[in-house]
Amino acid sequence: xxxxxxxxxxxxxxxxxxxxxxxxxxxxxxxxxxxxxxxxxxxxxxxxxxxxxxxxxxxxxxxxxxxxxxxxxxxxxxxxxxxxxxxxxxxxxxxxxxxxxxxxxxxxxxxxxxxxxxxxxxxxxxxxxxxxxxxxxxxxxxxxxxxxxxxxxxxxxxxxxxxxxxxxxxxxxxxxxxxxxxxxxxxxxxxxxxxxxxxxxxxxxxxxxxxxxxxxxxxxxxxxxxxxxxxxxxxxxxxxxxxxxxxxxxxxxxxxxxxxxxxxxxxxxxxxxxxxxxxxxxxxxxxxxxxxxxxxxxxxxxxxxxxxxxxxxxxxxxxxxxxxxxxx
Numbered sequence: 057x058x059x060x061x062x063x064x065x066x067x068x069x070x071x072x073x074x075x076x077x078x079x080x081x082x083x084x085x086x087x088x089x090x091x092x093x094x095x096x097x098x099x100x101x102x103x104x105x106x107x108x109x110x111x112x113x114x115x116x117x118x119x120x121x122x123x124x125x126x127x128x129x130x131x132x133x134x135x136x137x138x139x140x141x142x143x144x145x146x147x148x149x150x151x152x153x154x155x156x157x158x159x160x161x162x163x164x165x166x167x168x169x170x171x172x173x174x175x176x177x178x179x180x181x182x183x184x185x186x187x188x189x190x191x192x193x194x195x196x197x198x199x200x201x202x203x204x205x206x207x208x209x210x211x212x213x214x215x216x217x218x219x220x221x222x223x224x225x226x227x228x229x230x231x232x233x234x235x236x237x238x239x240x241x242x243x244x245x246x247x248x249x250x251x252x253x254x255x256x257x258x259x260x261x262x263x264x265x266x267x268x269x270x271x272x273x274x275x276x277x278x279x280x281x282x283x284x285x286x287x288x289x290x291x292x293x294x295x296x297x298x299x300x301x302x303x304x305x306x307x308x309x310x311x312x313x314x315x316x317x318x319x320x321x322x323x324x325x326x327x328x329x330x331x332x333x334x335x336x337x338x339x340x341x342x343x344x345x346x347x348x349x350x351x352x353x354x355x356x357x358x359x360x361x362x363x364x365x366x367x368x369x370x371x372x373x374x375x376x377x378x379x380x381x382x383x384x
Contacts, residue, residue, distance in 0.1 A: 106191030159219035
C-alpha cells in the first residue's frame with residue numbers, strides 16, 4: 057500500500073509534488089493525473105470566506121492511504137468529508153444493478169491525523185470541507201448550540217452519518233459545478249456550506265433524540281479493524297461472543313458502536329460484503345458458482361443462487377452471461 061502525507065497548511069505544495077511525481081498537472085486549483093496506475097481529478101478552493109473545499113474524483117490501481125497530519129501551529133478546524141459511491145452502472149433486463157457502497161459523511165476535528173484508504177479498482181468521489189472553528193462560529197452565529205461544545209473540543213473525536221437523499225442531490229450539484237466557466241468558486245462554497253448545514257441538522261436530530269455524538273478516535277479505529285477482520289472471515293464469520301472477547305466491549309456496546317461507524321448492523325455488513333465479492337467474481341472471473349458459494353460462507357449453492365436472485369433479480373449464471381453480453 058502506498059502512503060501519501062498531506063499537511064493542511066501546505067496542500068498546494070503537496071498537490072504540486074504529486075503532479076510532478078506522477079506526471080500530472082497542477083495549476084493552483086486543479087490537480088489532474090491520468091496514467092496507468094492513478095487517475096485523479098481534484099479541485100481545491102482555498103480559504104474562500106474562511107472555507108476551503110476539496111472535490112475529489114480518484115481511481116487507483118493499487119491500495120493507497122492518504123494521511124493528513126496537522127501541526128501544532130494550525131488552529132482548531134472542522135473536517136467534513138462526504139463520500140459518495142461510484143457512478144458506474146450495469147443494466148440487466150432494463151434494470152440498473154450496481155454494487156452497494158455505504159455512502160457516508162465523516163466529521164472530525166484536526167487534533168489527530170486523519171487517514172483515508174482508497175481501495176484499488178474503485179472510483180471514489182468525495183467532497184471535503186475544511187472550516188476553522190472560529191470561522192464556523194461567525195458563519196452560523198451559534199445556530200447549532202447543541203453542537204458547539206463538541207466542535208470546540210480539542211481532544212480527538214469523530215462522527216459518521218449516513219448521507220441522506222438530499223445530501224446526495226447537493227453533492228451531485230457540487231460535482232456539476234466543476235464544469236462552470238464563471239462563478240464556480242462562489243457557487244461551490246455556497247453549496248458546500250449548504251451540505252454542512254444538512255449534516256449539522258442530522259447531528260442535531262441525533263442529539264435531541266438522546267443519541268451520543270462525537271466518537272473517540274480509538275473506538276472508530278477499533279471498528280475499522282473489526283471491519284477488516286470480518287472481510288477476511290466471510291466464509292466463517294466470528295460469532296458475537298468471539299467479537300466481544302476480541303474487542304473488549306459488551307455485545308450491546310459493540311453492536312451500537314459498529315452501527316455508528318459503519319451505518320449498518322454487523323449481520324448486514326457481512327451480507328453486503330458477500331454480495332460485493334460475489335458480484336465482482338461473477339463479473340470478472342470464471343470461478344464456479346459452487347466454489348463461490350463455499351468461499352463466501354453460504355450453506356449451499358442453492359442458498360447462494362437464491363440470495364443472488366433476490367438481490368439482483370437474476371441467477372448467478374444469468375448475471376454472469378448478461379454482463380458478458382453487455383460488454384460485447
